[in-house]
Amino acid sequence: xxxxxxxxxxxxxxxxxxxxxxxxxxxxxxxxxxxxxxxxxxxxxxxxxxxxxxxxxxxxxxxxxxxxxxxxxxxxxxxxxxxxxxxxxxxxxxxxxxxxxxxxxxxxxxxxxxxxxxxxxxxxxxxxxxxxxxxxxxxxxxxxxxxxxxxxxxxxxxxxxxxxxxxxxxxxxxxxxxxxxxxxxxxxxxxxxxxxxxxxxxxxxxxxxxxxxxxxxxxxxxxxxxxxxxxxxxxxxxxxxxxxxxxxxxxxxxxxxxxx
Amino acid sequence: xxxxxxxxxxxxxxxxxxxxxxxxxxxxxxxxxxxxxxxxxxxxxxxxxxxxxxxxxxxxxxxxxxxxxxxxxxxxxxxxxxxxxxxxxxxxxxxxxxxxxxxxxxxxxxxxxxxxxxxxxxxxxxxxxxxxxxxxxxxxxxxxxxxxxxxxxxxxxxxxxxxxxxxxxxxxxxxxxxxxxxxxxxxxxxxxxxxxxxxxxxxxxxxxxxxxxxxxxxxxxxxxxxxxxxxxxxxxxxxxxxxxxxxxxxxxxxxxxxxxxxxxxxxxxxxxxxxxxxxxxxxxxxxxxx
Numbered sequence: 001x002x003x004x005x006x007x008x009x010x011x012x013x014x015x016x017x018x019x020x021x022x023x024x025x026x027x028x029x030x031x032x033x034x035x036x037x038x039x040x041x042x043x044x045x046x047x048x049x050x051x052x053x054x055x056x057x058x059x060x061x062x063x064x065x066x067x068x069x070x071x072x073x074x075x076x077x078x079x080x081x082x083x084x085x086x087x088x089x090x091x092x093x094x095x096x097x098x099x100x101x102x103x104x105x106x107x108x109x110x111x112x113x114x115x116x117x118x119x120x121x122x123x124x125x126x127x128x129x130x131x132x133x134x135x136x137x138x139x140x141x142x143x144x145x146x147x148x149x150x151x152x153x154x155x156x157x158x159x160x161x162x163x164x165x166x167x168x169x170x171x172x173x174x175x176x177x178x179x180x181x182x183x184x185x186x187x188x189x190x191x192x193x194x195x196x197x198x199x200x201x202x203x204x205x206x207x208x209x210x211x212x213x214x215x216x217x218x219x220x221x222x223x224x225x226x227x228x229x230x231x232x233x234x235x236x237x238x239x240x241x242x243x244x245x246x247x248x249x250x251x252x253x254x255x256x257x258x259x260x
Numbered sequence: 261x262x263x264x265x266x267x268x269x270x271x272x273x274x275x276x277x278x279x280x281x282x283x284x285x286x287x288x289x290x291x292x293x294x295x296x297x298x299x300x301x302x303x304x305x306x307x308x309x310x311x312x313x314x315x316x317x318x319x320x321x322x323x324x325x326x327x328x329x330x331x332x333x334x335x336x337x338x339x340x341x342x343x344x345x346x347x348x349x350x351x352x353x354x355x356x357x358x359x360x361x362x363x364x365x366x367x368x369x370x371x372x373x374x375x376x377x378x379x380x381x382x383x384x385x386x387x388x389x390x391x392x393x394x395x396x397x398x399x400x401x402x403x404x405x406x407x408x409x410x411x412x413x414x415x416x417x418x419x420x421x422x423x424x425x426x427x428x429x430x431x432x433x434x435x436x437x438x439x440x441x442x443x444x445x446x447x448x449x450x451x452x453x454x455x456x457x458x459x460x461x462x463x464x465x466x467x468x469x470x471x472x473x474x475x476x477x478x479x480x481x482x483x484x485x486x487x488x489x490x491x492x493x494x495x496x497x498x499x500x501x502x503x504x505x506x507x508x509x510x511x512x513x514x515x516x517x518x519x520x521x522x523x524x525x526x527x528x529x530x531x532x533x534x535x536x537x538x539x540x541x542x543x544x545x546x547x548x549x550x
């Protein structure tokens with residue numbers, strides 16, 4: 001056992017406060033209690049080299065996390081591990097208590113319906129209008145009535161895209177694409193929202209607007225994990241919500257200090 | 261197939277590829293109609309030759325001129341008491357001359373030539389050519405029985421082979437449709453890798469993604485084959501028909517009676533083949549994509 005250091009913080013929402021303990025010697029970032037997403041001693045290798053090593057992270061329900069680190073540190077890879085798009089080289093990834101290694105592709109697909117993902121390079125079906133793209137998770141789940149229902153309109157209004165509902169994705173600006181991606185990620189009312197550099201291609205005002213949307217989601221009880229290298233975004237978020245910051249450095253995850 | 265029409269929309273329209281698939285399915289169905297027509301016509305020909313020739317036999321009286329009439333009478337007497345011989349009749353000189361006319365001309369002096377007398381027989385069930393040959397050898401030494409088996413067998417065999425060939429061609433066409441659809445589906449899946457990535461990101465199962473492609477290619481093969489069959493049936497219908505007394509493979513290669521319904525099986529078979537081929541290709545491709 002190496003050196004151990006504990007850091008306590010409280011995560012929103014109220015009534016769901018979870019003690020966080022960081023044990024640096026084991027590279028362990030842990031919330032006590034059941035996690036919606038758990039990584040246990042996970043390593044991931046790519047192209048012969050180890051990109052992530054000995055990662056243990058547990059995302060508790062209703063928590064808000066940032067994942068930061070330099071470009072190429074493995075933020076996107078870690079996020080992909082968190083929704084079953086990648087399998088760990090070693091260790092265990094559990095999504096809602098199910099080990100992804102024991103799941104077939106269709107089972108992973110069903111679990112993904114409980115996890116909304118906003119990708120760094122937002123991908124849409126360019127031949128379908130924005131509203132249909134936003135409703136896509138409902139469509140593939142066979143919930144066609146909801147896909148055409150008023151909830152979709154409300155959601156489009158919430159992200160400020162009502163007037164762009166009939167536009168095709170290539171006609172959208174960067175900020176509009178990010179908001180549409182966020183709307184698509186949450187239309188199934190998922191328990192977890194994972195966002196990879198959601199403000200990467202937008203200006204400061206738009207990034208604040210997107211952050212506000214994510215904070216609102218967290219206040220509704222969603223677990224939020226945002227991968228970003230934008231420290232100003234993290235500082236702005238911490239003014240609105242109690243968020244923990246995980247930093248990837250030297251292939252490992254650490255809980256960031258008070259400077260963030 | 262009747263399932264999720266919405267799934268159709270998630271795959272972008274593929275334009276030129278779709279038209280090529282339709283055209284190829286139509287062309288294959290057109291060819292399949294002709295293969296089917298050939299097979300059915302060959303089958304009819306084999307049945308007809310088999311049935312007609314199996315019910316007739318010829319007795320040849322090869323005897324010196326002064327004994328020919330007597331042996332002919334003796335042979336007819338034997339035939340009258342032979343089980344399975346429905347009718348027996350000696351051909352007249354005029355009929356024999358008519359038979360030889362194509363080779364020797366119409367003015368053949370039959371009485372100056374040692375032409376054997378022919379007895380034409382119609383047979384039915386119970387006819388035993390071996391037993392009759394043995395009896396004739398004892399009672400009419402100049403009689404030679406020909407039950408047509410020697411040249412009927414290769415003709416019927418050839419017609420049966422032609423029928424088989426028609427079915428083989430039809431099966432090859434079905435296999436070609438499967439190969440064509442598989443190639444087109446693979447190309448479509450490769451071209452839509454990003455679409456598949458998006459669908460997976462939002463929680464689409466493999467069966468949902470596969471069905472989107474399967475439905476599309478099945479409908480293309482089905483509609484293309486339907487057009488091809490209609491064109492093929494029209495072409496067969498417009499082919500010149502042979503007369504009833506001169507049936508031949510070329511002039512009688514159309515459909516008859518219920519045979520006209522056989523090509524209607526081609527579109528559903530093409531659709532089913534496309535469904536299986538696309539489903540297999542999609543499952544394999546999706547298994548290979550991360």
